[in-house]
Amino acid sequence: MGPGPSDVNPRVLAAMARPTIGHLDPEFITMMDEVKAMLKAVLKTNNELTMPVSAPGSAGMEACFVNLVEPGDKVIVCQNGVFGGRMRENVERFGGIAIMVEDEWGTAIDLAKVEAAFAANPDAKILAFVHAETSTGVRSDAQALCKIAQANNALSIVDAVTSMGGIELDVDGWGIDALYSGTQKCLSCPPGISPVTFSAKAVEVVKARKSKVPSWFLDTNLVMGYWGGSGKRAYHHTAPVNALYALHESLVMLLEEGLENAWARHNLHHQALKAGLEAMGLELLVDEADRLPQLNSVKIPEGVDDAALRSALLDNYSLEIGAGLGALAGKVWRIGLMGAGCTRRNVMLCLDALENTMRAQGVQVNAGAADAAAKVYQG
Amino acid sequence: MGPGPSDVNPRVLAAMARPTIGHLDPEFITMMDEVKAMLKAVLKTNNELTMPVSAPGSAGMEACFVNLVEPGDKVIVCQNGVFGGRMRENVERFGGIAIMVEDEWGTAIDLAKVEAAFAANPDAKILAFVHAETSTGVRSDAQALCKIAQANNALSIVDAVTSMGGIELDVDGWGIDALYSGTQKCLSCPPGISPVTFSAKAVEVVKARKSKVPSWFLDTNLVMGYWGGSGKRAYHHTAPVNALYALHESLVMLLEEGLENAWARHNLHHQALKAGLEAMGLELLVDEADRLPQLNSVKIPEGVDDAALRSALLDNYSLEIGAGLGALAGKVWRIGLMGAGCTRRNVMLCLDALENTMRAQGVQVNAGAADAAAKVYQG
Numbered sequence: 039m040g041p042g043p044s045d046v047n048p049r050v051l052a053a054m055a056r057p058t059i060g061h062l063d064p065e066f067i068t069m070m071d072e073v074k075a076m077l078k079a080v081l082k083t084n085n086e087l088t089m090p091v092s093a094p095g096s097a098g099m100e101a102c103f104v105n106l107v108e109p110g111d112k113v114i115v116c117q118n119g120v121f122g123g124r125m126r127e128n129v130e131r132f133g134g135i136a137i138m139v140e141d142e143w144g145t146a147i148d149l150a151k152v153e154a155a156f157a158a159n160p161d162a163k164i165l166a167f168v169h170a171e172t173s174t175g176v177r178s179d180a181q182a183l184c185k186i187a188q189a190n191n192a193l194s195i196v197d198a199v200t201s202m203g204g205i206e207l208d209v210d211g212w213g214i215d216a217l218y219s220g221t222q223k224c225l226s227c228p229p230g231i232s233p234v235t236f237s238a239k240a241v242e243v244v245k246a247r248k249s250k251v252p253s254w255f256l257d258t259n260l261v262m263g264y265w266g267g268s269g270k271r272a273y274h275h276t277a278p279v280n281a282l283y284a285l286h287e288s289l290v291m292l293l294e295e296g297l298e299n300a301w302a303r304h305n306l307h308h309q310a311l312k313a314g315l316e317a318m319g320l321e322l323l324v325d326e327a328d329r330l331p332q333l334n335s336v337k338i339p340e341g342v343d344d345a346a347l348r349s350a351l352l353d354n355y356s357l358e359i360g361a362g363l364g365a366l367a368g369k370v371w372r373i374g375l376m377g378a379g380c381t382r383r384n385v386m387l388c389l390d391a392l393e394n395t396m397r398a399q400g401v402q403v404n405a406g407a408a409d410a411a412a413k414v415y416q417g
Numbered sequence: 418m419g420p421g422p423s424d425v426n427p428r429v430l431a432a433m434a435r436p437t438i439g440h441l442d443p444e445f446i447t448m449m450d451e452v453k454a455m456l457k458a459v460l461k462t463n464n465e466l467t468m469p470v471s472a473p474g475s476a477g478m479e480a481c482f483v484n485l486v487e488p489g490d491k492v493i494v495c496q497n498g499v500f501g502g503r504m505r506e507n508v509e510r511f512g513g514i515a516i517m518v519e520d521e522w523g524t525a526i527d528l529a530k531v532e533a534a535f536a537a538n539p540d541a542k543i544l545a546f547v548h549a550e551t552s553t554g555v556r557s558d559a560q561a562l563c564k565i566a567q568a569n570n571a572l573s574i575v576d577a578v579t580s581m582g583g584i585e586l587d588v589d590g591w592g593i594d595a596l597y598s599g600t601q602k603c604l605s606c607p608p609g610i611s612p613v614t615f616s617a618k619a620v621e622v623v624k625a626r627k628s629k630v631p632s633w634f635l636d637t638n639l640v641m642g643y644w645g646g647s648g649k650r651a652y653h654h655t656a657p658v659n660a661l662y663a664l665h666e667s668l669v670m671l672l673e674e675g676l677e678n679a680w681a682r683h684n685l686h687h688q689a690l691k692a693g694l695e696a697m698g699l700e701l702l703v704d705e706a707d708r709l710p711q712l713n714s715v716k717i718p719e720g721v722d723d724a725a726l727r728s729a730l731l732d733n734y735s736l737e738i739g740a741g742l743g744a745l746a747g748k749v750w751r752i753g754l755m756g757a758g759c760t761r762r763n764v765m766l767c768l769d770a771l772e773n774t775m776r777a778q779g780v781q782v783n784a785g786a787a788d789a790a791a792k793v794y795q796g
Contacts, residue, residue, distance in 0.1 A: 043658055046437045054659060055434035058425045058607045060737050092609065093472035096654035097634045104632075127633045222655055228437045230471065230609060230657030252631050253483075254506045255476045273742075275475035276601055278609030279422055280433060281660060358439050363652075 039388055040360040041172050041333060042200070043222035043229045044376035046284075050227055053287035054280050061277040069286055070265065070277075076289035077233050080202065080297065081217065083209035087236040087258060089265040090285055091218070092278050095199045098218030098232025100128060101256040102195045103166075105236075105244045106216060109133030112162040114155045114192070116147045118178070119171035120363050121197055129166070132252060137162060143365050144335065146328040147178040149186065156190040164193045170201035172223070173363045175324050175335035175372065177205060181212040188213055193240055199223060202233070203292055203377060204304045204332035215240040221281075224304070224332055226377025227288040230281050288377075304331040307380050310414040311373065314389040317410035318396075318403050323370050332380065334373040335366070341401045344368055350398070355391040385411055418767055419739040420551045420712060421579070422601035422608045423755035425663075429606055432666035433659050440656040448665055449644065449656075455668035456612050459581065459676065460596065462588035466615040466637060468644040469664055470597070471657050474578045477597030477611025479507060480635040481574045482545075484615075484623045485595060488512030491541040493534045493571070495526045497557070498550035499742050500576055508545070511631060516541060522744050523714065525707040526557040528565065535569040543572045549580035551602070552742040554703050554714035554751065556584060560591040567592055572619055578602060581612070582671055583683045583711035583755060594619040600660075603683070603711055605756025606667040609660050667756075683710040686759050689793040690752065693768040696789035697775075697782050702749050711759065713752040714745070720780045723747050729777070734770040764790055 059066055078088050091098045103125070107113060111134045115125045118141040129136040137159050139151045147167055156162060165187040169180045180196055187194040193215040201207050203224030209217055215237045222229035236244070236258065244251070244258055251257040255275065263272035292300055308331030312322060315336055323335035338344055344361070348371070351357040360372030373388060389407040396403050438445055457467050470477045482504070486492060490513040494504045497520035508515040516538050518530045526546055535541060544566040548559045559575055566573040572594040580586050582603030588596060594616045601608035615623070615637065623630070623637055630636040634654065642651035671679055687710030691701060694715055702714035717723055723740070727750070730736040739751030752767060768786040775782050 040439055043437050043439065043655060046659075051434040051436070051659075055430040057430070058422050058601075060419050060422065061608065063731070063737065093476060093634070094654045094657060097472060097476075100632065100634045124633065131629055131631050131633055220655070222437075228657065228659040229440065229655040230660050250510055252510050253479065254503065254510055255472070255479045275473045276422060276599070276608040278473060278607065278660070280425075280430075280607040280663075281609050281657070284659075352442070358442065 039374050039379055039384055040358040041372045041374050042220070042376055044226050044374060045379035046226055046228055047291065047378040049291065050284050050287045054228065054284035056280070056283050058279050061279055062271060062273065066279065067271055069282065073282060073286050073289065074265070076293060080289060080292060081207065081209045081233070081235055082211060083235050085209065085235045085237055086266065087241050087262060089234065089261065090282065091232040091234050091256070092275060093232060094230055095218060095220035095232045096124070097256065098220065098234050099124065099197065101234050101258070102216040102218050103128035104132055104253045104256050105251055105258050106164060106193060106195065106240060107132040107134040108247055108249055111135065111164065112137055112159055113164040113166055114139060114152065114159065114162045116141070116152065116167035118145060118147055118174065118176060119143050119168065120173035121168045121171060125166045125197070144174045144176060144323045146176050147183065149179065149182055152183060152186050156186065156192070160190065162190065162192050164195055166195040168197040169207070170198070170205065170330050170333070172200045172333055174366065175330045175333040176328050177330050180214070184213045193243065200330065200333060203300055205301055205330065209235055221285055221288070224377045225288045225292065226379065227284050228281065230278065231285055304375060304380050307375050307382065307385050308334065310382070310411040311375060311385045311388065313414045314385065314407035314411035317406045318393060332374060332376045334375065335370040336373060337370055338368070339401060341399070342396060343399060347395050347399065350395045351391050355387065357387060357391050359388070382415060418753050418758055418763055419737040420751045420753050421599070421755060423603070423605045423753060424758035425605055425607055426670065426757040428670060429663050429666045433607065433663035435659070435662050437658050440658055441650060441652065445658065446650055448661065452661060452665050452668065453644070455672060459668060459671060460586065460588045460612070460614055461590060462614050464588065464614045464616055465645065466620050466641060468613060468640065469661065470611040470613050470635070471654060472611060473609055474597060474599035474611045475503070476635065477599065477613050478503065478576065480613050480637070481595040481597050482507035483511055483632045483635050484630055484637050485543060485572060485574065485619060486511040486513040487626055487628055490514065490543065491516055491538055492543040492545055493518060493531065493538065493541045495520070495531065495546035497524060497526055497553065497555060498522055498547065499552035500547045500550060504545045504576070523553045523555060523702045525555050526562065528558065528561055531562060531565050535565065539569065541569065541571050543574055545574040547576040548586070549577070549584065549709050549712070551579045551712055553745065554709045554712040555707050556709045559593070563592045572622065579709065579712060582679055584680055584709065588614055600664055600667065603756045604667045604671065605758065606663050607660065609657065610664055683754060683759050686754050686761065686764050687713065689761070689790040690754060690764045690767065692793045693764065693786035693790035696785045697772060711753060711755045713754065714749040715752060716749055717747070718780060720778070721775060722778060726774050726778065729774045730770050734766065736766060736770050738767070761794060
């Protein structure tokens with residue numbers, strides 16, 4: 039129940055352990071087509087350039103920036119947590135100019151500030167932001183942000199690492215131009231793969247580059263020879279065969295459940311967890327309207343020894359919860375309810391473990407957490 | 418029995434299917450230390466910067482070039498197959514100047530040409546070459562090439578994707594400065610991870626860069642915060658937890674067998690395969706002195722329908738062999754004897770399958786292949 043990797047369903051682990059076959063084997067090519075089709079369904083897009091990058095989410099981020107940013111390009115980057123800062127690093131390392139729009143950690147991106155940044159920089163080429171900030175548990179309004187980008191004739195790059203599969207995400211409906219995600223959050227697949235998608239407009243921008251993409255491994259022009267279209271596949275790199283078996287199975291499971299049902303499940307268990315935490319006297323960091331159900335930032339109460347508590351949860355309950363990052367280190371816990379880990383069993387375990395461990399540290403905790411959570415489940 | 422991914426031992430697949438735990442979990446950190454120690458043993462190096470890049474070999478290649486090449490740097494690149502060409506792409510995409518030393522595909526790198534390239538370019542900063550060319554089955558003299566680099570005050574970058582675990586490789590003894598490999602060849606681990614190592618001299622060069630590394634994901638300065646030294650690990654990216662379980666198990670198995678024993682096993686089965694192929698009347702592409710035991714390029718005889726034969730092997734024997742690449746497409750097969758796939762059983766299967774399938778195509782094939790191979794095993 040940390041910020042990811044989340045628990046992996048045994049079906050996905052079993053798929054991953056199937057015998058490795060060749061990355062150009064006809065059976066594998068068929069599976070690649072299925073992975074692409076399922077990624078499109080989960081991301082709600084018809085983008086032809088939709089595929090899993092053969093590396094973790096950070097490489098998916100880099101795939102978006104390295105292909106779309108050329109030296110001198112202005113990119114408006116929203117930062118309201120750790121990952122906006124990483125976006126800035128990407129922009130600058132590829133020769134772009136990052137125009138930062140900063141919001142306090144734990145709050146959503148302020149649309150008015152983004153409008154103002156475009157007003158001051160009408161030549162900005164790209165707007166980049168994080169849909170679901172894993173470092174704080176905040177959801178920003180991706181649809182509204184993409185609309186602002188479109189109104190200003192800019193492309194949008196969206197970090198959907200933690201949102202995909204956990205909350206609503208609609209690539210074509212919202213007009214997202216480039217998006218990267220991760221397998222180890224709400225898809226509940228082992229980490230190591232990053233689904234990405236590029237709109238036709240974004241593909242045109244990549245094709246019209248004045249300079250070569252400063253990466254051979256992530257150049258979409260090359261990778262699409264292997265993942266693109268139908269028919270003959272050209273060798274680019276050796277795909278991580280078993281990791282893709284796992285991704286395939288996790289997408290099958292998500293579509294069996296149904297996207298909307300998965301989003302509803304994340305919300306239900308979040309409501310139960312929240313009710314239990316509040317019954318104990320704990321507070322959530324993020325305003326209710328902007329909360330992610332899959333990542334709950336909880337303020338650490340007075341008198342708690344943070345590191346000792348997290349160690350005790352791991353040792354006594356085999357339960358991982360996340361520490362605060364950056365400005366929030368020592369101030370919050372980050373409790374994940376992601377994918378296969380988003381269950382009633384985990385909610386009740388977490389409430390019980392927190393209650394008992396805080397009491398063992400001599401901290402005053404109100405009773406009634408389990409009852410409050412159970413009431414949510416009774417509806 | 419293609420050019421990789423090779424067959425994966427069930428022990429490694431079972432390790433990969435263990436439950437996913439956190440990438441900062443104390444148990445996982447302990448395993449990371451073991452992976453590093455075993456990589457050092459297998460590569461015969463004390464380099465502190467020795468770690469698995471969280472992506473396939475192509476990303477390991479990019480990790481070496483993106484960190485060491487700055488705009489304007491001259492890099493002498495040896496090309497005697499596909500992967501030298503990919504090195505050139507890397508050099509040029511990072512602003513370097515590639516000075517190409519070309520040898521015919523299927524032959525080893527000519528040391529005299531490399532000496533001449535340094536004589537003409539005494540300011541070359543790096544010599545880059547492929548130790549074991551997977552596209553042709555050629556071994557070049559890595560020790561002699563590194564000596565030439567040292568004599569010219571240049572760093573060496575070595576592609577050891579197919580050599581690691583299959584033939585002698587001695588990073589410290591040969592004075593290699595930067596090396597990348599892959600998991601899916603003679604380590605017989607699923608594809609997706611690339612072991613790399615950088616000498617102290619190479620690390621100094623990275624630290625003294627005038628420009629930032631044009632990749633956030635592959636910047637060794639950052640990655641080492643997670644993989645480096647002992648003690649506290651800083652979050653960089655989410656490591657591919659299950660893929661590292663698999664790498665750990667494959668390294669345990671290789672060290673159980675013993676490096677020298679593994680090299681001898683690769684040579685033994687290569688000799689048996691060769692004896693069988695020659696008994697059939699087939700010819701190997703590469704001169705005996707330069708042959709890789711783990712990748713056998715076999716000239717396709719007159720009258721054989723290459724694609725139909727490879728399909729028939731796959732359909733009738735569940736046997737994959739590799740097609741020729743680039744200039745060798747349609748002219749050779751590439752038969753892998755790598756790691757867990759390098760067994761007597763596979764040698765005999767391959768000889769039998771080739772003999773019968775060629776005969777079914779109406780091609781004249783001499784009898785006695787199985788006997789000739791068995792004779793090698795009898796010693």
